[in-house]
Amino acid sequence: MTISIAIETPLQDDVRALVARLNDHLLPLSPLEFQFKMTVEQMADSxxxxxxxxxxxxxxxxxxxxxxxxxDLGEVKRMYTVPEVRGQRVGRQLLERIVDLARSRGLPVVMLETGTGDGMAEAHRLYSRYGFIPRGPFLDYPDSEWSAFFELRLDAEKAA
Incomplete structure (x- = not known):
């Protein structure tokens, strides 16, 4: 499958539809107060x-x-691929673009928060295979059974 990846505005109908699909996927996986979603309007900020x-x-x-x-900190947000393309490395390609951008901006670390449980196993595999390691909560995320936290140190690459 040929995939193209580009920086785009989230304020498009098909991106809004992707966000809705992601939100629908997340809804049954954890209580709402432990779902840290960005709206497309929030995603459109500078x-x-x-x-x-x-x-x-x-x-x-x-x-x-x-x-x-x-x-000093970049955060991976709103990672999602439609079920029809899972297993075709689309998520990895997206993650590569995100990390490459973080690297180009000189960030020392990239972190993320994601859910736990069976519905998030594929995401955990993606992040772990890419080199992200588990860590504790960061920013204002609460420590809970519903969240898993990961980081990728980019400054360690410079030191190596």
């Missing part, structure tokens, strides 16, 4: 860069974002 994956027909099949939290 601190967030959204990558959209499209198939050969131009259909949006995945997304992922880098949210900047100052000069």
């Amino acid at each position: 601190e967030t860069t959204l990558f959209v994956a499209r198939d050969a027909d131009g259909k949006a099949v995945g997304m992922g974002a880098l949210k900047m939290h100052g000069p």
Whole structure:
């Protein structure tokens, strides 16, 4: 499958539909108070860069974002691929673009929060295989059984 990935605005109908599908996927997996969703309007702010994956027909099949939290921390947000393309490395390609952007901005670390349980096993595998390691909560995320936290140190690459 041919996939193209580009930085796009989240304020598009097909991206809104992707966000809705992601939210529908997450809804049964944890209590609402432990779902830290960004709306498309929040994703459109100047601190967030959204990558959209499209198939050969131009259909949006995945997304992922880098949210900047100052000069020292980037956060992976809103990672999602439609079920029809899972297993075809679309998520990995999105993650590569996000991490490459973080690297180009000189960030020392990229972190993320994701859910726990069976519904998130594929996401955990993706992050672990990419080199993210488990860590404790960061920013204002609460420590709970519903969240898993990961980080990828980019400054360690410079030191190596």
